[in-house]
Amino acid sequence: MSSLIIQCKKLRDAAKVLGIADTKTKNKALANVAKRLRIHQEYIMQENEKDVFNARKAGIKESLIDRLRLDENRIEDMIQGIQKIIDLRDPIWNSDRVWTLENGLTISKMTVPLGVIGIIYESRPNVTIDAFALALKSGNCILLRGSSTSIHSNRALVYAVKEGLKESGLPEEIIGFIDDVDRSVVMEMLTLNEYIDLIIPRGGKELIQFVIENATVPTIETGVGNCHIYIDERANLKKALRIVENAKIQRPGVCNACETILIHEQVASEFLPQLYKQFDGIVDIMGCEKTRGIITVKTAEEQDWMEEYLDYKVAIKVVQNIQEAILHIDRYGTKHSEAIVTESLENANLFLRQIDAAAVYVNASTRFTDGGQFGFGAEMGISTQKIHARGPIGLEELVTSKYTIMGNGQIRE
Amino acid sequence: MSSLIIQCKKLRDAAKVLGIADTKTKNKALANVAKRLRIHQEYIMQENEKDVFNARKAGIKESLIDRLRLDENRIEDMIQGIQKIIDLRDPIWNSDRVWTLENGLTISKMTVPLGVIGIIYESRPNVTIDAFALALKSGNCILLRGSSTSIHSNRALVYAVKEGLKESGLPEEIIGFIDDVDRSVVMEMLTLNEYIDLIIPRGGKELIQFVIENATVPTIETGVGNCHIYIDERANLKKALRIVENAKIQRPGVCNACETILIHEQVASEFLPQLYKQFDGIVDIMGCEKTRGIITVKTAEEQDWMEEYLDYKVAIKVVQNIQEAILHIDRYGTKHSEAIVTESLENANLFLRQIDAAAVYVNASTRFTDGGQFGFGAEMGISTQKIHARGPIGLEELVTSKYTIMGNGQIRE
Incomplete structure (x- = not known):
């Protein structure tokens, strides 16, 4: 024995x-x-x-x-x-x-x-x-x-x-x-x-x-968390900026940190320059072609959509609509924590129902997925x-x- | 692919x-x-x-x-x-x-x-x-x-x-x-x-x-169910007989059927002859030494305590007290369905708390462990x-x- x-x-x-x-x-x-x-x-x-x-x-x-x-x-x-x-x-x-x-x-x-x-x-x-x-x-x-x-x-x-x-x-x-x-x-x-x-x-x-x-x-x-935040066409961009910054920077080395930002094309040209300013010198940005048409960043490769950076690094993709965002998350996500920023009740409900993950957020940072934060005492x-x-x-x-x-x-x- | x-x-x-x-x-x-x-x-x-x-x-x-x-x-x-x-x-x-x-x-x-x-x-x-x-x-x-x-x-x-x-x-x-x-x-x-x-x-x-x-x-x-019924010192023996008969005979080939009966030594000499009469010609009995001192049955080997017969066959063991019954179930049970027959609240509670199984019964047949019977519709x-x-x-x-x-x-x- x-x-x-x-x-x-x-x-x-x-x-x-x-x-x-x-x-x-x-x-x-x-x-x-x-x-x-x-x-x-x-x-x-x-x-x-x-x-x-x-x-x-x-x-x-x-x-x-x-x-x-x-x-x-x-x-x-x-x-x-x-x-x-x-x-x-x-x-x-x-x-x-x-x-x-x-x-x-x-x-x-x-x-x-x-x-x-x-x-x-x-x-x-x-x-x-x-x-x-x-x-x-x-x-x-x-x-x-x-x-x-x-x-x-x-x-x-x-x-x-x-x-x-x-x-x-x-x-x-x-x-x-x-x-x-x-x-x-x-x-x-x-x-x-x-x-x-x-x-x-x-x-x-x-x-x-x-x-x-x-x-x-x-x-x-x-544990493994490739978490996304989707900035909807109907997002309050001020909230979006606060949330994205918190989810990416507050503690990048943990599983509930944000790794990819998805942005509706209707708000990309307004939002991306603000984000770029906020992240400048702090977060390394990898962008899709459309993102690179608006701000000057490195090219996001296929690998970037899959990676849990756990670092001061983020991938950005401009999407045509909420369905494209959901499909992207479905394909690359690890079913950990996903968030939408929107003022549209319809889009919030669609996101909550269709995203398959342990925690799905409307207008909040993904960083809250944690036993202590949830009130469980510990985890x-x-x-x-x-x-x-x-x-x-x-x-x-x-x-x-x-x-x-x-x-x-x-x-x- | x-x-x-x-x-x-x-x-x-x-x-x-x-x-x-x-x-x-x-x-x-x-x-x-x-x-x-x-x-x-x-x-x-x-x-x-x-x-x-x-x-x-x-x-x-x-x-x-x-x-x-x-x-x-x-x-x-x-x-x-x-x-x-x-x-x-x-x-x-x-x-x-x-x-x-x-x-x-x-x-x-x-x-x-x-x-x-x-x-x-x-x-x-x-x-x-x-x-x-x-x-x-x-x-x-x-x-x-x-x-x-x-x-x-x-x-x-x-x-x-x-x-x-x-x-x-x-x-x-x-x-x-x-x-x-x-x-x-x-x-x-x-x-x-x-x-x-x-x-x-x-x-x-x-x-x-x-x-x-x-x-x-x-x-x-x-699925695998080596289920026991323990007849306590304080059992109503009439109930015990009905329950044991039902759990063994009503449909022996299923996982919630009874495979071993444990009997408190204080009631064994009264209960066993009744059970023997009831099972005679229908159920093959394998008994421990003490059982064989009361009724004439085959010897239960170590293997009998472990086996899920799924047949008209039962093993019987006389125990000194409820703790011995619990220890036996703990050792040989498959954590499926276990029952006690007793009128003692103390012993009922002891059994309910200490037996580690999916379903634990007081004064009822183990045959009820079933989605349909539980009201789940199907399982x-x-x-x-x-x-x-x-x-x-x-x-x-x-x-x-x-x-x-x-x-x-x-x-x-």
């Missing part, structure tokens, strides 16, 4: 205890973990320093090292994140569907935990705490597989979590951590259907593709698939259901 | 039309299909006769041939099934979660179709019509892959469906049929993530395992996995969601 299976068996056993724990117990455990993060703050920062040192030695670029670093403020943010999750409603053992059959059987569709959730992540160490806290509150055990870059930080965080759990009367095996940088362990993890109920990959395209291709455990695809990632959960994965998405049926001797005729 | 991909592209295009069709149009199309089934009844029966002839020639046993056969009554049942689905509420573009953020953005979680659903089935030809009708009403296109045994019947049914669609103003490409008995086509189907949003295998264990192992398209596992199968849908898969389970966000120029600070 592999060491991963031994660990998974413990998670399964812990899941039975956690799955029926009451809200008070779960919140107390979360509070204890928060307390332990504060107590062990120095230790966590020391261990994090090792990761930062190694990353610098490996020549990783400063912007990524900055994401990796943990200081007092960031640890305080984690603690505040836990507090938010404590304040959220317990998503377990609720029902919005109870009905009674002619024969007197009463059926309730109750929410119950999934059991054991695996998460494979490349991102910042705070994911370790977010994922654990969301899982615990929703009654799920969590198996973490972080990146080798942050292994010391994650180890220290998991240590603090376990210390917190120990004083809470809940098994410390609620959290599992794969302390092995070998990729073959990930491969094994992806096929442990008996022990893991759901795997969420959170990271780049390559990681997600690897997980989809190799997993037999059910997965939720997250496990943003699902871009249609099964089980779509959009930000918060507490309410980390459950499954169980039909409970109350009878008095009913049999089937 | 393979012929399957060509067909899938047509399904994808049809899904765009169907996805935004109104309820009236969808119901009219279903009514037209029902009408066509009646018009083409003779043709369908003729084609079915070929399948029956081939099955008999291949030496398939009569009980299976009976499942394959279509007569006037069975075609009438299909038509009634469509009528039931017409009468159900349209599951699309509804919301039970609408909220407004501090900044004024209003978020609605709307139900939308999945898109294209694939179904791989070994069962009776009526699944062809059930699956199509459920898919259409929920705005989804359907790609059918039936068994070679029923290929002539399925072809004829799909012909009638297409005739019905033609007079409805909806594309006939809403329904796709894999008219190829080669298994390699199934293999291809399982990896067409770009074209298929969900695959539901409906059939035996082997088929389901094959699909789970090979699919990159998200799947919903269905695509019964999910025994936890992701997306658990239990009977009806209209409400064939949807995904889309967040629509209405703003007035909001940007993220």
Whole structure:
């Protein structure tokens, strides 16, 4: 029996205890973990320093090292994140569907935990705490597989979590951590259907593709966002400029940032020069032929319509009408977040109905697709698939259901 | 480009039309299909006769041939099934979660179709019509892959469906049929993530395992049911006898039939002789040592606790208490349907909370786990996995969601 299976068996056993724990117990455990993060703050920062040192030695670029670093403020943010999750409603053992059959059987569709959730992540160490806290509150055990870059930080965080759990009367095996940088362990993890109920990959395209291709455990695809903003013929161009600027510049490296702007030809000659002025020296513009007839920018190639730049770079296309915009999004979009800027009710409705994406906006920045912004407290990632959960994965998405049926001797005729 | 991909592209295009069709149009199309089934009844029966002839020639046993056969009554049942689905509420573009953020953005979680659903089935030809009708009403296109045994019947049914669609103003490409008995086509189907949003295998264990192992398209596992009934110390034994008899005998070949009976040792000596009398000459009993101390039956081996007999056969185990019953179910159950017979509120609640299954019963037969019985009209199968849908898969389970966000120029600070 592999060491991963031994660990998974413990998670399964812990899941039975956690799955029926009451809200008070779960919140107390979360509070204890928060307390332990504060107590062990120095230790966590020391261990994090090792990761930062190694990353610098490996020549990783400063912007990524900055994401990796943990200081007092960031640890305080984690603690505040836990507090938010404590304040959220317990998503377990609720029902919005109870009905009674002619024969007197009463059926309730109750929410119950999934059991054991695996998460494979490349991102910042705070994911370790977010994922654990969301899982615990929703009654799920969590198996973490972080990146080798942050292994010391994650180890220290998991240590603090376990210390917190120990004083809470809940098994410390609620959290599992794969302390092995070998990729073959990930491969094994992806096929442990008996022990893991759901795997969420959170990271780049390559990681997600690897997980989809190799997993037999059910997965939720997250993250890749080639998001569009369509400026309609009937747009308020002042709003459009604010929205586009926000969606592109406020934080370009994230999945809900805007990558392509589509502009109705009737407003292109008025809008594009304003946009050009706004983006000048900040955002690199790749334009279609019609765009290049109005402003002087580089040529957008086929590749530009497909790419998630995650950078100060944007592609612009002038379209004949809303249908061309919808067709473009249908062809190149990744079903993440799409927006229309318009004052026309008809066009707003058309866009809302016809665009197939996790989040569709009218007159707002795509940057709002986020568990925190949506009011979910935190998120496990943003699902871009249609099964089980779509959009930000918060507490309410980390459950499954169980039909409970109350009878008095009913049999089937 | 393979012929399957060509067909899938047509399904994808049809899904765009169907996805935004109104309820009236969808119901009219279903009514037209029902009408066509009646018009083409003779043709369908003729084609079915070929399948029956081939099955008999291949030496398939009569009980299976009976499942394959279509007569006037069975075609009438299909038509009634469509009528039931017409009468159900349209599951699309509804919301039970609408909220407004501090900044004024209003978020609605709307139900939308999945898109294209694939179904791989070994069962009776009526699944062809059930699956199509459920898919259409929920705005989804359907790609059918039936068994070679029923290929002539399925072809004829799909012909009638297409005739019905033609007079409805909806594309006939809403329904796709894999008219190829080669298994390699199934293999291809399982990896067409770009074209298929969900695959539901409906059939035996082997088929389901094959699909789970090979699919990159998200799947919903269905069907295998090793269901238990636990007769508690506090059971009303009269009720218990009725329930056990119904769950075992009423239709033993289905997934919600009872396969193992667990009996509290305090009531075993009273209950077992009654059960023995009831089952004598009808049901073959395999008992544990304690059972064999009370009634004269064959010995239950380890294999008996694991097996889904699907036959007039049952395993019986005497347990010391409810915890032993729960542990047994946890170890051998397939998370389908489990029941307790008890008059104790405490034990009922313990069982409901601790048993991890799609449906958990108190004082009722497990045979009720069924879309029709639950009031869903029909079902695509019964999910025994936890992701997306658990239990009977009806209209409400064939949807995904889309967040629509209405703003007035909001940007993220």
